[in-house]
Amino acid sequence: MVRCFCGIVKAEMSNENSDNIVLSAHRQVVDHLDMIVSEKRLVHSYIFVGLAGMGKDIIARHFMRSLLCTTSSSGGCKECQVCRLLSSGSSPDLFRLDVMEGETQISIDSVREWQRKLHQKPVFSQFKIGFISEAERLSAGAAHALLKTLEEPPDNTIIIMLVPSPENLLPTIVSRSQSLYLPSLSEKDLSRLLVPYCDEETAKIVTQLSARRPRRAAQLLADEAEIAAVKEAIEESYVLLGATEFDRLQRINNRLTGDFGENKIAAQKMAEAVVVAARDALLAQVGASAAAHLRGYQASTQQVSQRLEMNDLLRGLENLLLLERKWEVNANPRLAIESLLLNI
Numbered sequence: 001m002v003r004c005f006c007g008i009v010k011a012e013m014s015n016e017n018s019d020n021i022v023l024s025a026h027r028q029v030v031d032h033l034d035m036i037v038s039e040k041r042l043v044h045s046y047i048f049v050g051l052a053g054m055g056k057d058i059i060a061r062h063f064m065r066s067l068l069c070t071t072s073s074s075g076g077c078k079e080c081q082v083c084r085l086l087s088s089g090s091s092p093d094l095f096r097l098d099v100m101e102g103e104t105q106i107s108i109d110s111v112r113e114w115q116r117k118l119h120q121k122p123v124f125s126q127f128k129i130g131f132i133s134e135a136e137r138l139s140a141g142a143a144h145a146l147l148k149t150l151e152e153p154p155d156n157t158i159i160i161m162l163v164p165s166p167e168n169l170l171p172t173i174v175s176r177s178q179s180l181y182l183p184s185l186s187e188k189d190l191s192r193l194l195v196p197y198c199d200e201e202t203a204k205i206v207t208q209l210s211a212r213r214p215r216r217a218a219q220l221l222a223d224e225a226e227i228a229a230v231k232e233a234i235e236e237s238y239v240l241l242g243a244t245e246f247d248r249l250q251r252i253n254n255r256l257t258g259d260f261g262e263n264k265i266a267a268q269k270m271a272e273a274v275v276v277a278a279r280d281a282l283l284a285q286v287g288a289s290a291a292a293h294l295r296g297y298q299a300s301t302q303q304v305s306q307r308l309e310m311n312d313l314l315r316g317l318e319n320l321l322l323l324e325r326k327w328e329v330n331a332n333p334r335l336a337i338e339s340l341l342l343n344i
């Protein structure tokens with residue numbers, strides 16, 4: 001048993017538990033993938049679309065094991081050599097295309113080298129996989145080079161790409177692939193999936209803090225310190241949203257000279273916290289019952305909802321979603337967070 005800030009976490013959040021939450025959350029997509037593998041109705045290229053924290057990587061790993069494992073077509077057996085090599089990231093039938101260290105985009109040279117490797121014969125399995133875990137980082141030249149692989153795919157090759165939004169890819173890449181969307185869940189559905197691992201109150205709070213994203217929720221459950229950090233960021237978001245424009249500018253400037261200046265993850269977490277606070281304030285404006293709000297923040301929510309017009313909040317949320325989709329190409333977190341908060 002582990003103490004949590006608001007209750008008892010019933011079970012340690014192992015990788016397996018985390019995988020189970022994500023796979024159950026996206027059951028329809030998983031069932032579809034299992035079916036196309038067992039019925040051998042595969043196309044050459046798949047795109048998993050979902051914002052950070054939805055669990056694209058876990059779904060992709062499940063699909064890869066289904067494709068490569070020789071004993072099970074539903075997520076693999078997880079025990080054979082093929083599955084173990086896949087889990088450790090050293091499968092000879094998996095070819096990753098990643099951003100090179102020190103660079104921000106996938107270069108055309110990396111694509112060409114990867115394309116050469118894709119012509120090798122599979123070692124253990126019927127298929128080999130070309131995996132692009134951050135396809136939004138393909139440079140324009142790299143994306144055009146990739147098109148060639150999609151137009152004339154090497155034999156027995158399945159390409160799997162992960163992106164936050166289809167807008168991150170060339171329309172011609174999207175049209176030559178099958179896209180599978182991983183949406184956020186309803187609060188009720190995600191809370192229900194978390195309850196085997198924690199008490200109901202914790203499940204509800206983690207669901208809200210994670211913006212109903214299953215992988216993010218599992219990560220929060222695994223780390224009490226992370227929950228505390230998110231709560232702190234949300235408290236700060238209420239202060240920012242409730243402040244006058246001048247005061248907000250001052251506060252943003254203070255923070256930007258600190259850790260947000262260069263730290264994209266810190267800025268990204270702040271942006272996530274702002275969306276939770278803005279959403280709560282909107283709920284208060286439309287008269288949602290207290291049960292819908294984040295516990296412990298009712299007074300701050302009321303204050304923000306009285307200070308800001310509904311249109312301001314809606315525009316802020318819209319900006320945030322746009323920002324999130326374009327986050328990877330926006331190299332400067334300072335500019336991103338500044339434009340978000342000053343446009344509310």
Ligand SMILES: [Zn+2]
Nearest residue numbers: 069077080083
């Ligand atoms: Zn296996």
